[in-house]
Amino acid sequence: MLKTSGKKYVAITGIDSTLRPGDDFFQYVNGKWYDSISIPASQAGVGTYMFMNYPQRIRLQGILDSISQSKNPAGSIAQKVGDFYASGMDTITINKRGYEPIKPLFAKIEAISDLPSLMNFVINELKVNNPSIIGFTVSPDEKNSIMNIAQIYQTGIGLPDREYYFKSDSSTVAIQEAYKKYLTTLFQQTGSNAQEAKKNANVVYDIDKKLAVSHKTKVELRDVQANYNKMAVTDLAKRHVNINWNTFLNNLGAQTDSINVGQLSYYDALNKLLKTIPINNWKIYLKATSMERYADDLSKPFADASFEYTKVLSGQAVQKSRGEKMANVLDNYLGEALGELYLKKYFxxxxxxxxxxxxxxxxxxxxxxxxxxxxxxxxxxxxxxxxxxxxxxxxxYPDKWGDYSKVNIIRATYFENMVSATTAAYQFQLAKLGKPVxxxxxxxxxxxxxxxxxxxxxxxxxxxxxxxxxxxxxxxxxxxxxxxxxxxxxxxxxxxxxxxxxxxx
Ligand SMILES: [Zn+2]
The missing domain is CATH 3.40.390.10 (Collagenase (Catalytic Domain))
Structure with missing residues (x-):
């Protein structure tokens, strides 16, 4: 065992000395650990990354707890990080608000009357990272990696990938049922009666499944050449009249004459389904995708419903503490600001x-x-x-830090803080379109x-x-x-x- 300044670095407690290292080195080194370790209830697995992730979130929580309690100059990184965290820890306000934060979204969905208004909703929600049926991003051109281009990819399904809709083994069926139950609960929590909620859940699941048919499998997605199809917008617009790519790009504020279509089969299918599935069913679907997107950020009944589904999907037995959850949220939304604070202390x-x-x-x-x-x-x-x-x-750490100057954070409104951060992140991404990487x-x-x-x-x-x-x-x-x-x-x-x-x- 090697020691430095009194610290022990190599854990030898897991070694199974009854084995010869030359026969099975993995079992020799890890055997005892492997056979005796159990997965902590609030985690979905155990291993080196998990082993480090948990204490890491505790460290971040420590930073967040202290920064949220100090007086920080308005508009500073510290103020934004501290107040965002405080707003997310304030579960009293969050629970009191119920699903009020997404009511304006529901009103917009109610107002959809035809395909153009449906697409308009989809586009506006993309701008705040509520993705629904179109996966759009700006990233380096795989065949000319010095330039950023527009890219679209398959999306639109609630379960992790297409296989989950078509396998019939008992564990997959349990996940399908948990997902339907989750959708049912979300509809009930937003005013539907039990019968209507169940009906809506089935509508959503059916649309999901129709979209999933066109999805490529995980193996097919590994073929980088087959998932690169750069197309002229004029050709794409002719091919998908229902999606209407010209209007889509215009309203999104994306100026480009070509798009890399990761998975064309998905968009071919979507284009057809936009016409064959009734608008009213699409509206139910959009309510569901919006609720799924935000369930974790709303009041307890929503977060609980989301967790009940996660539990079946991942096996994680109990929810993470609010603080651990918020450390993740801050890392997601203001990651580079949090990173700056982390560095000062730990690197x-x-x-x-x-x-x-x-x-x-x-x-x-x-x-x-x-x-x-x-x-x-x-x-x-x-x-x-x-x-x-x-x-x-x-x-x-990066040589230059992300710019959060357009992100507005106040203590009172967790949901709106999150929306402000995603709006700025979207604008940042869009601004890269057509520019060098x-x-x-x-x-x-x-x-x-x-x-x-x-x-x-x-x-x-x-x-x-x-x-x-x-x-x-x-x-x-x-x-x-x-x-x-x-x-x-x-x-x-x-x-x-x-x-x-x-x-x-
Ligand atoms: Zn790797």
């Missing part, structure tokens, strides 16, 4: 430097391994190493316990969140850091050459 420049050394060494070792491959031709080796050493390495942008927040490989930019990213024990410790011996975060670094580098990464230059 150092020294740690960043040390981590860079580790990544550089892993890169070198990877290059040597490529050299040693017997099956690879010298030309391919050369190309592989060029790609390996061209990699961008992002460590700890900002290479300094991060796709995860600083406190997140994760690492990723972004193939369009050939970059590997390690936020401060994962740069802590047991993965990384600036005070620990090299051996420990190579055994921990070194494994993660190697994993991320490998993605550059796997079935997906290998498709990018």
């Amino acid at each position: 150092s420049e020294d740690a960043k430097k040390r981590m860079l050394v580790l990544v550089n060494n892993l890169q070198k070792a990877y290059g040597k391994r490529i050299d040693k491959l017997e099956w690879m031709s010298p030309g391919t080796k050369q190309k592989a190493k060029e790609k390996l050493f061209a990699m961008t390495k992002k460590i700890g 900002d290479k300094s942008e991060w796709y995860t927040t600083t406190p997140t316990v994760t690492a990723y490989n972004n193939p369009t930019a050939n970059e590997i990213v390690f936020p401060a969140g994962i740069l802590q024990p047991p993965y990384f410790d600036n005070n620990a011996d090299d051996a420990l850091n190579y055994g921990g975060i070194g494994m993660v670094i190697g994993h991320e580098i490998t993605h550059t050459f796997d079935d997906q990464g290998a498709q990018y230059d």
Whole structure:
């Protein structure tokens, strides 16, 4: 066991010494732990990330608790983070409001009378990240990764993916039933009687299922080439007259003459269904998608209904504490602001430097391994190493922080705070359309316990969140850091050459 400054870094309690490490190293190292560990009731699983996520949220909660209690200058990052958190912790006000925050949405749905007004609702809700039937985003062009383009992808279903609608094994059926029950409860909570609520739930489920038929499977989605179909807007507009792409883009404020259609089959199906499904059924469907979107942010009966469904889906037995939930919410909506506060307390420049050394060494070792491959031709080796050493390495935190100047946060209104944050996030995303990709942008927040490989930019990213024990410790011996975060670094580098990464230059 290695020790540094009195700390123990390697947990040996899980070792099953009755086994020979050479026979089954996994069981030898983890056996006892694996056979005796149980999943905490408020979590959906257990493992290294889960193991770190929980204490991480407690750390964030600590920051949030203290910042929400201090006096912060109006409009400052601290004020926005602190007041957003306080508004979300104020369950008395949230419960008192019931579903009042989404009543204006319901009124808009009631006012829908035809296809154009239905599409208009869909577009306006996209602007606040209430997505319903169209999945729209602005992101780098996979075939010209220096430019941001408009992208649409399959969406519209409530269950996690298409398989859930067509499998008939008992656990899938239980999930289908839980989902229908969830929808029924949402309708009951917003004024429908039991019979009507059940009927509405079935209407929604039927539409979901019709949309799911056209969805690609998870395996099909891994084929990056097959999911890239850049099309001229004029062609798309002719093909989908009911969706009416010209009006869609105009009203969204998206100026572009082409769109990458991730999954064309979905939009072909949607275009037909918009005409064959009665408007009144679409209105019921839109109420459901809006309630699903916001259930967690409304009063207790809604959050409870959402959890009852989650429980069946994920196996998580009890709800997370309000504070843990709010730490997640703040990370979602004001992640970079929270990240700035997190850094001050939990990350150092020294740690960043040390981590860079580790990544550089892993890169070198990877290059040597490529050299040693017997099956690879010298030309391919050369190309592989060029790609390996061209990699961008992002460590700890972004060079410039997100701009939250347009986000208005007040203590009294949690729901409206969230809407303000999503509106600003949408505007930020839309402003990227047709512009060169900002290479300094991060796709995860600083406190997140994760690492990723972004193939369009050939970059590997390690936020401060994962740069802590047991993965990384600036005070620990090299051996420990190579055994921990070194494994993660190697994993991320490998993605550059796997079935997906290998498709990018
Ligand atoms: Zn991975």
